[in-house]
Amino acid sequence: MLDPITLIALGGVGLLAGFVDAVAGGGGMLTVPALLSAGLPPIAALATNKMQSVIGTAMATYTYWRKGFVSFKALIPSIAVTYAGSLIGALTVKQIDTTFLNLAVPVALIGVALYFLFAPNLSDADRTSRLAFPKWVPLLGFVVGFYDGVFGPGTGSFFTIGFVLLFGLGVTRAAGNTKLLNMTSNLAALTIFIPSGDVVWPAVMCMAVGQIIGGYVGAHAGIRFGAKLIRPLVVVISIAMAIKLIVWP
Numbered sequence: 001m002l003d004p005i006t007l008i009a010l011g012g013v014g015l016l017a018g019f020v021d022a023v024a025g026g027g028g029m030l031t032v033p034a035l036l037s038a039g040l041p042p043i044a045a046l047a048t049n050k051m052q053s054v055i056g057t058a059m060a061t062y063t064y065w066r067k068g069f070v071s072f073k074a075l076i077p078s079i080a081v082t083y084a085g086s087l088i089g090a091l092t093v094k095q096i097d098t099t100f101l102n103l104a105v106p107v108a109l110i111g112v113a114l115y116f117l118f119a120p121n122l123s124d125a126d127r128t129s130r131l132a133f134p135k136w137v138p139l140l141g142f143v144v145g146f147y148d149g150v151f152g153p154g155t156g157s158f159f160t161i162g163f164v165l166l167f168g169l170g171v172t173r174a175a176g177n178t179k180l181l182n183m184t185s186n187l188a189a190l191t192i193f194i195p196s197g198d199v200v201w202p203a204v205m206c207m208a209v210g211q212i213i214g215g216y217v218g219a220h221a222g223i224r225f226g227a228k229l230i231r232p233l234v235v236v237i238s239i240a241m242a243i244k245l246i247v248w249p
Helices: 004-023 028-037 042-066 072-095 101-118 133-150 155-165 171-193 201-225 227-247
Strands: none
Touching: 004 028, 004 042, 004 171, 004 201, 004 227, 028 042, 028 227, 042 171, 042 201, 072 133, 072 171, 101 155, 101 227, 133 155, 133 171, 155 171, 155 227, 171 201, 171 227, 201 227
């Protein structure tokens, strides 16, 4: 049973994580350690983190969509495929060896950080797409969704780099579309976690309050400052996640 002080502290962590998630992703680096420190078993911590994260990401997604930065209709096929990919990944994770990801994912995250740090003309302006959006975004959704079901860290960064590099989206539009697909992949995992009884609901309810506030403020900050805020935060979060996976896999 979590005491009131711990629940209040988790609510504060949820607020900060919601802000970070809404701008650049990576809020799980804050929430998962906090839940583990509160005494939750690892599976319960992961399940609770997914649940509270979905609430904050939903708020961020709604805010980006209201401001015109989410291509909801164009993403409907990708939503379904992302959900399927994440669910398949979660169901098969125990049957495949994921140890190689402990090295591969940090390398990929550092690559994302270097691209956002040094790529010229990386701004909020859309550019020419390298791939057809309706045809290839579902494939991006399935691949990254499957990865999220299997492993998870860096999912938001991988979605964002895909939207920017492959489909020419401006940084803010890429962030908005990322939130929708990231929320979808998290919902797939919850399809398994909730019936299993792994979610600790008192923690979710307290963190959800913080997530809603953080997601709202973070999305508005991302929209207002655009690439000037999102770009450096993606770099910092990607490098931080890479270091975390190398030092504390």
